[in-house]
Amino acid sequence: MSEAAAAHAHDEHHHEGGFVSTYLFSLDHKMIGKQFLLLSLFMMIIGGLLALMVRWQLAYPEQPVPGLAWVPEPYLYDGIIPPETYNMLFTMHATIMIFFVVIPILVGAFGNFLIPLMIGTKDMAFPILNMLSFWIAAFAGGLLISSFFVEGGAAAGGWTAYAPLSAAEVYTGVGLGQDLWIISLVVLGISSMMGSINYITTIINMRAPGMTMFRLPLVVWSLFITAILLLLALPELTAAMAMLLFDRRFGTAFFLPEHGGEPILWQHLFWFFGHPEVYILILPGMGIASEILSVFSRKPIFGYRAMAMAMIAIAFLGWVVWGHHMFQSGMNPTMGMAFMTTTMVIAVPSAIKTFNWLGTLWGGNIHFTTPMLHALAFVSMFVIGGLSGIYMAATPVDIFIHDTYFIVGHIHYVVFGGSIFAIFGGIAYWFPKMYGRMMNETLGKIHFFGTLLFFNITFFPMHIIGIGGHMRRIYNPEQYEFLEPLLHWNEIMTIGSIGLGIFQIVFAVNFFWSMFAGEKATQNPWHANTLEWEAPTPPPHGNFLVTPTVYRGPYEYSVPGEKEDWLPQARPGSGVAAAH
Amino acid sequence: MLPWLPENISTYGGDIDWLFRLIFWITTIVFVGVQGTFLYFLFKYRARPGHKAIYSHGNNTLEIAWTIAPSVVCVVLALLSRATWDEIKAEIPPVDVTVRVYAKQFNWDFIYPGPDGAFDTDDDLTIENELNVPVHKVVKLEMLSRDVIHSFFVPVLRFKQDTMPGRQIDGWFEATKTGEWEIPCAELCGFGHSGMLGYLKVHSDQDYAAWVAKRWSK
Numbered sequence A: 001m002s003e004a005a006a007a008h009a010h011d012e013h014h015h016e017g018g019f020v021s022t023y024l025f026s027l028d029h030k031m032i033g034k035q036f037l038l039l040s041l042f043m044m045i046i047g048g049l050l051a052l053m054v055r056w057q058l059a060y061p062e063q064p065v066p067g068l069a070w071v072p073e074p075y076l077y078d079g080i081i082p083p084e085t086y087n088m089l090f091t092m093h094a095t096i097m098i099f100f101v102v103i104p105i106l107v108g109a110f111g112n113f114l115i116p117l118m119i120g121t122k123d124m125a126f127p128i129l130n131m132l133s134f135w136i137a138a139f140a141g142g143l144l145i146s147s148f149f150v151e152g153g154a155a156a157g158g159w160t161a162y163a164p165l166s167a168a169e170v171y172t173g174v175g176l177g178q179d180l181w182i183i184s185l186v187v188l189g190i191s192s193m194m195g196s197i198n199y200i201t202t203i204i205n206m207r208a209p210g211m212t213m214f215r216l217p218l219v220v221w222s223l224f225i226t227a228i229l230l231l232l233a234l235p236e237l238t239a240a241m242a243m244l245l246f247d248r249r250f251g252t253a254f255f256l257p258e259h260g261g262e263p264i265l266w267q268h269l270f271w272f273f274g275h276p277e278v279y280i281l282i283l284p285g286m287g288i289a290s291e292i293l294s295v296f297s298r299k300p301i302f303g304y305r306a307m308a309m310a311m312i313a314i315a316f317l318g319w320v321v322w323g324h325h326m327f328q329s330g331m332n333p334t335m336g337m338a339f340m341t342t343t344m345v346i347a348v349p350s351a352i353k354t355f356n357w358l359g360t361l362w363g364g365n366i367h368f369t370t371p372m373l374h375a376l377a378f379v380s381m382f383v384i385g386g387l388s389g390i391y392m393a394a395t396p397v398d399i400f401i402h403d404t405y406f407i408v409g410h411i412h413y414v415v416f417g418g419s420i421f422a423i424f425g426g427i428a429y430w431f432p433k434m435y436g437r438m439m440n441e442t443l444g445k446i447h448f449f450g451t452l453l454f455f456n457i458t459f460f461p462m463h464i465i466g467i468g469g470h471m472r473r474i475y476n477p478e479q480y481e482f483l484e485p486l487l488h489w490n491e492i493m494t495i496g497s498i499g500l501g502i503f504q505i506v507f508a509v510n511f512f513w514s515m516f517a518g519e520k521a522t523q524n525p526w527h528a529n530t531l532e533w534e535a536p537t538p539p540p541h542g543n544f545l546v547t548p549t550v551y552r553g554p555y556e557y558s559v560p561g562e563k564e565d566w567l568p569q570a571r572p573g574s575g576v577a578a579a580h
Numbered sequence B: 001m002l003p004w005l006p007e008n009i010s011t012y013g014g015d016i017d018w019l020f021r022l023i024f025w026i027t028t029i030v031f032v033g034v035q036g037t038f039l040y041f042l043f044k045y046r047a048r049p050g051h052k053a054i055y056s057h058g059n060n061t062l063e064i065a066w067t068i069a070p071s072v073v074c075v076v077l078a079l080l081s082r083a084t085w086d087e088i089k090a091e092i093p094p095v096d097v098t099v100r101v102y103a104k105q106f107n108w109d110f111i112y113p114g115p116d117g118a119f120d121t122d123d124d125l126t127i128e129n130e131l132n133v134p135v136h137k138v139v140k141l142e143m144l145s146r147d148v149i150h151s152f153f154v155p156v157l158r159f160k161q162d163t164m165p166g167r168q169i170d171g172w173f174e175a176t177k178t179g180e181w182e183i184p185c186a187e188l189c190g191f192g193h194s195g196m197l198g199y200l201k202v203h204s205d206q207d208y209a210a211w212v213a214k215r216w217s218k
């Protein structure tokens, strides 16, 4: 879209609205971003409570969950979790966290809020599509939650929904619940498609004058690549989901062997989406961490081009590694070799990024603010998640650790240790721009250190019990003799998870208290260079009073000869820094 | 972490464990190196009055170095893994005993071919949840499922294979020690997944002969 057309599109919705058009059906990307954020934080509470119940059962199998005696049968029996419910708990926990927490916060909230502000434009290319994208996502969330209350309960076949377990009601006893799960994800897919088309168009066409692709902040790069992955991966998942629903309800047999179907086809379809999906979960986190690390090291990001290239490499390689989830599935062993090789290769861009983050810290002037602490934790925890990936990529080792808690440990180090820490960091960092007030630093630090400590107590031992052979998704580890030496770890992890939960209350208090009563934020409280800080705080509808012109890259900190240790992208000037 | 690995009683388990240890030491060294550097930088470059950041956009030599180094490590690991993977998965050595495994919600059916050595004959014998094999013999498993996907997991053998409805998947092992071990199901297969449990009984040659004699005496 040309500047003129963008300005025109913008004029159409630039008006002072009432409550409904300001807060509910807003076309303003910033409000839509905040809507995504609140919806996802709410879903995070639900997903977290489900996880705590899973943890309770693993540490204290078949003992009543404290405080839940009121839950009616057949969900709980006097507070005791039956196996059917247990399977629902972990299935819905993972589904909610992946599809309704991490993606909507990273892509829906940060993507919406940041892209127009950071590329220096007034709004997204398609504001109405953007508004619809939020409401469709909210509807999908409602569908998913409603599945708890139908006959047979919610989906219980794992977030991976392996067929034929998921493809016929007889195998799980879950009927409508699994259908709703499928429909909810199809609906969510529509929302994501709308969002990703919007982001790609906006980033390609609506950058401010002077904002070349290689002057884009890395977080915008990461969201750009994520949007491309979403655009390509989700239709494929939607197709697979449709096939699954047809198998369940309309007599087809894509995945049902007794009628000539092929169960392993589901796994190929699911993971062909699923692996790009895990990079969708982490790339924006990498982008957020890069912004924060550079700002609070007061130093240019180390190897900007290498960082962008590594993400581009991931975007390509991400499509050829899906088989590493299927090493033990019965897939031809020769394909196992091929997928092992590609998987080993995809670890390299992650390593490159890690070294460049270290390079960014090197020689810096590091300020340990709350956003920075979270970004640092992101790097440190992501390293652990990346290293555990190597064990699983080595096919012979994966024979043993596949489907054990080792995998669960890996997942949580990359998604919680990685993405969620980046999310907390990003919220603390952009909160002033979002709500016009600062978050409280003391509460922020209490939340950070509590979360870091209890996160590790909760998830690190998963590697240990995984190596001990503890299977994932089992209801009662006490049924196995060989797991006996590991059981005390389950109790430690559960206590850790309760601590982790409690510290999230600190975050919630800080978030809502700061929103209304936090210290008023200035326009550029962190002395950062990128364009969002050129806009007033909080930015009005339309963002910038004058469209900024970009003169240099986003990370010109501590430039020799400059009076201050930052040099904004939009400040006219000459000299060395202007060239970058 | 190493001590938590269960005992190994299969001929190829040692190779898996060797690879596991190798990766353990490589990742531990990388872990200590990276986290150590990280913490050192955090301390050394902390903001304090009078301290200033240096101005640098990176270093191409370093970029090349830290692209090549992990690539080399990963390629070497892939090559080493390849040999072990082939040993286990590519070709089954000459078989001494064959047992058919039918997984179903929520039990393992073991079907023994009997003295004639052929399946689907009158002398086949089905035993639920009990896999009897001789020690130091190559045992081939023909794995199938009657309903959903299960996963045949014997931690001490370092053996894991999903069982698929609609297709037969073959696997093999050779146990090096007599005794009894658990066979959990490792793939979510429904509400009874947890507790879906069989037993592997590895007999000495004599005991195995006695077991065969007793079972097929009538």
Ligand code: HEM
Pocket: A160, A278, A279, A281, A282, A324, A325, A343, A344, A346, A347, A350, A385, A386, A387, A389, A390, A392, A393, A398, A401, A402, A403, A407, A410, A411, A414, A415, A418
């Ligand atoms: C550094 C490179 C990485 C490597 C080599 C790697 C390797 C693997 C492998 C081989 C598996 C399958 C293990 C099995 O089921 O037996 C796996 C599972 C998984 N990985 Fe990674 N991974 C890496 C990074 C990541 C990242 C960045 C994320 C996401 C943010 C991620 C998320 C996951 C998830 C969610 C699963 C488990 C899916 C499931 O079975 O439920 N991984 N990884």
Ligand SMILES: [Cu+2]
Pocket: A274, A275, A278, A321, A322, A324, A325
């Ligand atoms: Cu993957």
Ligand SMILES: [Cu+2]
Pocket: B150, B151, B185, B186, B187, B188, B189, B190, B192, B193, B194, B196
């Ligand atoms: Cu099972």
